[in-house]
Amino acid sequence: MSRIAEIYLPSKAKVIDVIEMTPDSKLFMVMPEMPFKYKPGQFVMFSLWGVGEVPISIASTFGVQKHIELCVRRVGHVTSAIHRLKTGDDIGIRGPFGNAFPITNARGKDTLFVAGGVGIAPLRYLINEVIKNKKDFRRIELIYGSRNPSEILFMDDINSWQKKGINVVLTVDRKDKDWRGNTGIVTEHLNKAKVSFKDAHAFICGPSVMIKAVMQDISQLGMYEENIFTTLESHMKCGVGKCGHCYADGKYICIDGPVFSYREIRQYNLNCTP
Ligand SMILES: Cc1cc2nc3c(=O)[nH]c(=O)nc-3n(C[C@H](O)[C@H](O)[C@H](O)COP(=O)(O)OP(=O)(O)OC[C@H]3O[C@@H](n4cnc5c(N)ncnc54)[C@H](O)[C@@H]3O)c2cc1C
Ligand code: FES
Incomplete structure (x- = not known):
């Protein structure tokens, strides 16, 4: 064949x-x-x-x-x-x-994960990897937003990450009668992150509007654009750079990405993502 x-x-x-x-x-x-x-x-x-x-x-x-x-x-x-x-x-x-999250340069620095909805799934392996090598990193924080408490994913993992010393901020758009935690979108809680924005690395995944807002906000808080990473999504057919379905502004999301730094994608319209 x-x-x-x-x-x-x-x-x-x-x-x-x-x-x-x-x-x-x-x-x-x-x-x-x-x-x-x-x-x-x-x-x-x-x-x-x-x-x-x-x-x-x-x-x-x-x-x-x-x-x-x-x-x-x-x-x-x-x-x-x-x-x-x-x-x-x-x-x-x-x-x-696709490529992978670049983690080598984040060693020795603070690490901030920001996830929205099912966006926690692509970050789960990375978070586990960073925690496994926790001594190589400084502060590790996660801000995770869901539409409502019943949609929070991987709660067992989140509990175990917290036990291992990770600062987790959970927030929901709409609370229910039992929810005692934060409400509001993730960008409203970025100020709770105790990371040193000037030399921290961030890994973000979620809906495109969230990604765009978080990248802008943490860059304004002082994080370097080349240290802010996200995964982009688009309609895909082949997954291997042949069909052109995922082509946007000079890049094939399937082979050049799906992970990109804010520096690489800042000038593009992130609406190619869901
Ligand atoms: C690299 C990558 C990783 C992904 N990882 C996950 C994951 O871990 N878990 C997960 O649930 N989903 C993930 N997705 C999204 C998932 O691929 C889509 O939800 C899926 O292709 C939808 O197919 P469907 O036939 O069910 O929907 P369709 O019937 O094709 O579409 C339903 C609706 O969703 C919209 N839509 C469908 N796919 C996309 C897309 N990729 N981008 C924007 N809008 C879309 C359509 O326009 C339509 O409005 C990922 C996408 C990419 C590119
Ligand atoms: S999905 Fe076919 S080129 Fe990317």
């Missing part, structure tokens, strides 16, 4: 467990027939025969789990079909694709 055919051919994988996380997000534990290495920030094309393929970030930690974990929010045709999958079902996987 030619190399071109190979990159479009999904490998077989099996769903080994499905966890209902929130009303519209499920975590799929997937065991690929041919295991592969991956890095924080990379994604796979999750494919269902006869339905389609969608890019999904890898939310598990390489070397810790043998399977991979994919957190999928139901928004449309393919993700609704994915949500109907059950343990034991066969799926296809292509990848891993």
